[in-house]
Amino acid sequence: MTQTPRSHGRKSIAASLKPRDLMEETRLARAWTAQVITLFPQAFPGVLGESLTGKALKEGIWQLETVDLRDFGEGKHRNVDDTPAGGGAGMVLRPDVMGRVIDHALGRNPGPLVYLSPRGRRFDQQMARDWATLPGVTLICGRFEGLDQRVLDHYRIAEVSLGDFVLTGGEIAAQAMLDATVRLLPGVLGNADSTAEESHSDGLLEHPQYTRPAEWKGLPIPDVLMSGHHGEIAKWRRRMAEDLTRQRRPDLWSAYKGRTDGKS
Template sequence: MTDAPQTPPAETPTKPVREERSVGRKSISASLKPRELLTDKPRLARAWDARVVTLLPQAFPGILGESLTGKALKDGVWQLETTDLRTFGEGRHKNVDDTPSGGGAGMVMRADVVGNALATAHRGARHPMIYLSPRGKKFDQGMAQALARESGVTLLCGRFEGVDERVLERFDIMEVSLGDFVLTGGELAAQMLLDATVRLLPGVLGNAESTVEESFSNGLLEHPQYTRPAEWEGMSIPDVLTSGNHKKITQWRQEQSERITQERRPDLWQAHLKKD
């Protein structure tokens, strides 16, 4: 007598798992549903709201989670949410890019993929959308101050040869550059922009006067700074700074700012003269 062949038990179908990532005090997930319906931890009502669309969500908060910006993140002065572009990719391999139309080297991030990710990440927001790009408007202290007055910002981090132009047009995204150089992606630029902006939020810096006297705040580079010891390697602190005469100290610092700006940034100096 032979045993009858056994029918293997039917496999229980499994649901696809949605990847979630926790950044700061928040849990982030990719979905076309409003985030408020997915969690019992809604966005903090009064926190400055930073949202980042990226292929590297694991890169955040990065350095932003340390020091003063990290403390402010934990204290709820600002909040950070990342949206993983890969979860919106097409096909079995979750492709996010394709070859450039008209030919050329490299790959371009697809309009449909980036568009869906942006629509999800920016849902309900009233703040600006920015794409970090070498061809964008130059980021400066004035822009950081303007962004700090907004309710937040949504940042798109590019990769490869860039993003399909139609996405930028469809969402009316402002392109912003940190300088005349090219990075492998927008993540580092996004962190630099966020750092420069978050530190200007009320309560982040211990001394509010620091943001008034630092470089670029008044159109000039900052004057030299000194501290203890009074003498080091045969070099002493300028006498005026230890004189106790605050009027002379203020005058000296202004003169030093003007001298350094003239020598190192003639473009800033000319702009300063025109402003006066």
């Protein structure tokens, strides 16, 4: 069975609730490639088709391909799941079906194979940076009670979680992770300094931001930001970032202090 993935890139991506078949006759050879295995290909590109990621998609800086899991299903009704071995609620994605999908996907994308799972390693900024240096990534969106463990073992698939909560499927997580990664690709953000100063870029939360008017509802912009003294502004921003991180994310603060204390 030959399947044609749905490809997004260098095409019009105006907002729509309709399924997207933004097909390319040939792949963009040098573009960073995201391949998503999903039961809901119509969910893509979703928010990835908007703003800077959408502009980069149209410009061919990156490309998005969806592989419909249902196309590889069993029998007349294209079944992709079955009851859990040993009993229990819900359904489990079948290994034979997923195996066919993965074999197909591996022939198209040289990037790592990732299963989006609440029991996986938590996604973070460093992982986004790592993915951005690769040719691309293939994301498997889970559904139901999950994926047969034998598939994960056989293909040595990395499990990655968006956070310590459970979603109905991996599609939202996939879009969030791709957004975090694509914005780091060269040429996506107009100002490279934006990624250097934002939250998590150096292990700290971002400092508070202000803009005009100089006073709003009796609340002024901090004087130091209006001083024009760039050295003092940089010190204030660092101090605010450290204070926020220490108060709100003691886990990040502990890791940050461990790194900075080791350099002193």
